[in-house]
Amino acid sequence: MQNFVPPERARELVARLSAGFSPWTVRATGVEVHGCAGGPWELLETVPLG
Structure with missing residues (x-):
């Protein structure tokens, strides 16, 4: 990704x-x-598959 x-x-x-x-x-x-609101990336949620 390039911003x-x-x-x-x-x-x-x-x-x-x-x-x-x-x-x-x-x-x-x-x-x-993950989300980034102007700072470092922050873990928002872990979603299991299956």
């Missing part, structure tokens, strides 16, 4: 990262939701 950059700069980064990307398999047991 505070022009759209063309963000698209350039996506293109560079996509060029070397190879998909992989992962096993996930849950998702953590």
Whole structure:
């Protein structure tokens, strides 16, 4: 994620990262939701999967 950059700069980064990307398999047991209100990231919620 890029904040505070022009759209063309963000698209350039996506293109560079996509060029070397190879998909992989992962096993996930849950998702953590974080928020940032002007300070460091803060854990808001943990959501179990399944």
